[in-house]
Amino acid sequence: MLTGTMEDIQSQHVPDACFIRAPLGAAEVLSCEMADALSCLMVTGAEELVSRVIRVKVQGRANFHFPVTLVVPFCARYRGNYRDVAVKIIDEERRASYVTPATTEGTYGGQRGSFAEVRVYALGLCAVVSRLKRENYTVPRRGLSLKLAMDPRICLNYLPGAFAAPVMAQTKLLPRLLQIQPVDTVLLAAVKSRSDVYYLVASTSPLLYLTHPSSQPLRRPLTVTLPCPPNPERKRDVRGQEKQTEHHHGGRVAPAWDQPASNRVREFGATLKSPKETANELLIVLVSRDKQWSVLEKVTVRNLQNGLVSVELTENFDRLLLVRLLSPLQPPHLTSLAERLEESVGCHAVTVVLQRRRDDPHTALVAAMLSRDLSWELNKLRAQGYGGPLEASSDISMSEGDQLLLRFSGNITSTRSQNNRNDVPHERLTFHTQRTNHLLVQLTEVDPFGNYSSPHYKGAAMFYKVNSVQLEWRGDGAVLMDMKLLGDPVCALSLTLPKKVRSVNRPVTARVKLCEETDSLSDSLLLWLAGELSEEEVAVLVLSLRLRRSVAQLVRLRAGDSLTSQAFHVLATWRRGLPAAPHQLKASQLARCLAKSGRPDLARELLLRQAAATRQGSMT
Template sequence: FLVEESNKNQYEVACFIEAPAAALEYLKCKIVNDISSLVVEDSEELVSNIISIECSDYEKTIHFPISIAIPFTSCFRGNYREIMVKVTDVNIQSNYLAPVSLERHQGSHKKTFAEVKIYQLGVFSVLSCLKKEAFTVPEAGLSQKLSVDPRINFCYHPETFSSPAPMQLKIQPIEPSLLSTLKARHDMFHSVISTSALVYVQHPSAQPFNNPVTITLPCPPNPDKKRQGDGTEHTRAISATVRRVAAAYHPRALSASVRKNGENLRDTLKLLGHRNKVEGWKVFDDVIIQYVRNGLVSFQLNEHLERFVVIRLSFLLDSTYLLLFAQALEEALCSTMANVILYQKRENPYQIVVLLSASKDLTCELQNLHEEGYCGPPEPTQQFPLREGEQVHFRFRGNICASENGKDFGKVYRLIFHSQRKSRLELQIKEVDEFGNHSSPHYKGTAVFYKLTREMITKEWEQPMPSGEYQQHSLLCKLALTLPKHEKVINRPRSTKRIFSDSSEALWDNLLYWLAEELAEDNTSLPALCLPVRRSVLQLVRLKCPDNLAHQIFELFCCWQRTLPRSADKEQLLSRYLRKSGRSDLSEELHFRWQNKVFA
């Protein structure tokens, strides 16, 4: 088997290869995750590393087939998805292989593997895809129930096609939560009660339909039987906001209107279909949809549609709004809500981690980062939609810059989103100008994030980072971060060096630390100490010691005493502030310990 070095002292299994010994000698394997945007499409989810397998000697002949096993981790989603291995050639043309096995244990490695036999070298990836149902319709007709959902049935009557016609179907279920989210964002969609699954159909032979096809599929019934008054209540709200939302999808939607409550006699079923890219979505008002039983509906089609969906309405909507719903639904199905997390190391704020996480995993990711010793601020960004394989680029501005290796600062960095894989970068940051932000107790900078869709990414194996300015419309978000200023060490000539006759300053520091621990035991807040310091100083000490109150109080004492003149009586001033904050007991104890040099 071949391994690929992922870090300096760590090795990661890229894949296992079974081939003749003579062939293995010339095979070269590496992980090329930077090109993952090129190998995924909508409705596909990457669940493995991207593996490139090449022959190091082009004059050698590799005898195929050979067997490869790629480790992967996947969250299976019901019966609608399956694991496939995607093979991509040098021209970025792909085909799919069904694994001969999904469970293979090699030595001490207990991961799940997708094992396939290959007949060419190239780039390999393991994907979670919508399960494809393939069958052939004979001239005598066919009634086909789908294995992913036996409630879905396609009935082809005799002589529907003049010759046997192959068909390929995919079913994309639509979760009620996604529908609720769409209705919450767009008030115009309130009348949508439920939908069927989105059905994808491939008809390679493109034969015309001689007879209509009868399709039966589930479309959940209205759970609320008391919808009589809903139309009047919501039509007003819809008419107030519908023009603003519609303009974002279709400029001509402004002339449409919402039907009134008088038509809300019962739930209405509508078929929305997509013929091709040129014509787009269409509402088929002439198709009669019948109720069958237990939420099943049935209708007849006499033409080929690339994809279609049945929607259930509580009151009628104009066709313009139904088309807007189809576009919004399709976009939501291809997207996942995500967040960017930028945390600093608790013990070393010069080390940061930048993470691109699906919103549903945000709580778990934050907990893991806290266990690793990372914390905010800044807080995670607001959630935003990302499609599989889209990229988030970011750079640092202001008085803070970053580097992956501690040498090359000021670069642009890239995170590629995959809903089932972590996209993470660990960076080192530092100040650009040591004397910058002179009016602030810390250095300030901003991480600026930009979104690149798959259409904006060049279709080339080499994926260089862009050097020019990003378009303003691709700006995603900004996160502010700070670095504490370090105390400057001044190398004075020997004649000017300060010489202490005793160790009173070190003893005073010990006394301050004892006092900080005493105050921390009583959960004394920083403002309650009544020290004359700026609010920015309080924020700085919280940033430096976010999880240790005693360290925060000690840092506050140190910041305060640095503002005092050398001739000031620190003990007398600190005792006064302790009495002012209601801690006369500690004031007396402080005076006693300082006079008697008691610090234990």
């Protein structure tokens, strides 16, 4: 077993170790280290990283005999029928190769889990990636009827003599784009929000990639069967509204039934001739050749049972997509829909979170979390002791391998960026869908004498999004091609640091009596009052103190679930907003608000405690 040192904490829950079986004496000449800083360059296309990035190399020019067995631990959160795992190796000449693991489960180092075991003949960077399954098959002259192992509902039927000679073919599937599931609902809503015309889309089929030799055209039609479910909303409505069909369809845009049948097929694809729930829906066949989408006009489309649809293809195409419509759409809108769906399938809504421990405010945890898992991930952070003020961004669209670069403004910076003269951000976070994307940043103030009118140092962390295609290899790292590509920040999160208490050594010449009054509205007094208030009384007190609703919402967000903490932050926020006035007037004003809120007993107790604090301060 060879273990490596961690470069950062981006890959939690995955052991920072790899296991190598090699001839005797290999341990003296092999070295293994973690290289997670290069994870952005380890994924391309639809790949997703599910392990640490490991660099294995031979020290010096020692003689080494291949092959060796490499075992890499990984953690794949989402493993469905459409995806499998492979070990990706990039050698010293930056050539990428994929090796299918001999096994993905085992016991190594006394721990049982997911381990990808492969035999390799080259060393370099290696990592486990989750990628779309590929299925290779041969089409003989007598034809072939093939049900894909990744999804038995999908069937390819080659007639005898479909090709002049036996050919090798390959299929690759993307998961269904508009499936009735939470993730796909978000994707559909995101695409529909870009244009109102897309609201006519009821569902789509999986996006099918089909590769045939370009030198062998189809001689006989190829029948492709894909799942394309009917409109789920219409299916639910039909059950309870069969007697109200005339009223239900009164405002719907009807298809152009008065056109000739040939025109309808050529312009809109194929009209459904099926049960009630799909009687007024249309099926459109979209195909792509040389990365150009188009509507397939003259094509035979049949509705089968259980939401399956069969299509007869007479030409070779790279990609195929079926779209079920409630009403016709023009071909430019349909091709634009296919392009946007293909772009959006690899994008994720991400929330950037900045949080700190209460006992260590100078260490900030920056995390890029999937927005759909935000509540779950925040609960895990609280279990780890992160209970300080939470700063979160709005949704940011990110793809696998994209990076967030950090820059600091104001009177706060990081220790790594403190002496940065070339203005290149040193703090960066790489986003991976199936990994824990965390980054610890050590914060410090720029000017210890700055923000003199505030009890805290103030600043902000600005995040710049960098696509993986904008990064390039340079030496042993990944750098931005041009700093001009940074553009504007995608979000900015505020930062504060507590000021240190400075002790001033003065010569003892005489006893000096301070003439300042003791602050009657001290933190201890407000904390006592916060513990005596109920949730309803806090809500009424907010109205009596005339705090804005936005201020109350911000207090609730920063204070967490503790009622005492929320009440204390409300009182402290009100105290900061008061103009300069004697402390007695501040306490009296707060007592009047308490009496109006239904707690005159607390008002009297507050004034008594204030008077006691004032007497004690005058005696010192």
